[in-house]
Amino acid sequence: MHHVFYLDGNTRKVSWIIHTENSISEQSREHVEIYKDRISNIQSKYIALHIGLFWGIGVFIIKNQDHIKIKLDDKEMFDQITNKLSINDEFINKKIKFINQLITQRKLKVEFELIQQKNNPAKKILDAKELKTKNG
DSSP: OEEEEEEEEOSSEEEEEEEETTEEEEEEEEOOTTTTTTSOHHHHHHHHHHHHHHHHHHTTSSOTTOEEEEEEOOHHHHHHHHTTOOOSOHHHHHHHHHHHHHHHHTTOEEEEEEOOGGGOHHHHHHHSSSOOEEEO
């Protein structure tokens, strides 16, 4: 199955959207207290990618050997992931490790694409006042 995965994050919450052939799942979560207002926006985006993938696998949207196009609106994050750059942020390095473990364990075929922020629907969910948990 093919999926398109959008994500966003800020210092207070994260959001992600998984588009699959006939469904769209939209989710947002507030950060736990240990992270709230203590992490950067890019760290938050890595959290969104990590928990969004984990959530998608856990609710059986994403299955072993599926294809996922992950659309990123942050050039720094895109460069870090696609070029395997050296990063002086242990938090981000750990998130990348966990993300890569999920991809490897589930034999996912992943492609990253850089998009403009205005084309990121997860941004709208992130900016919404209430938390979103819509599947359908």
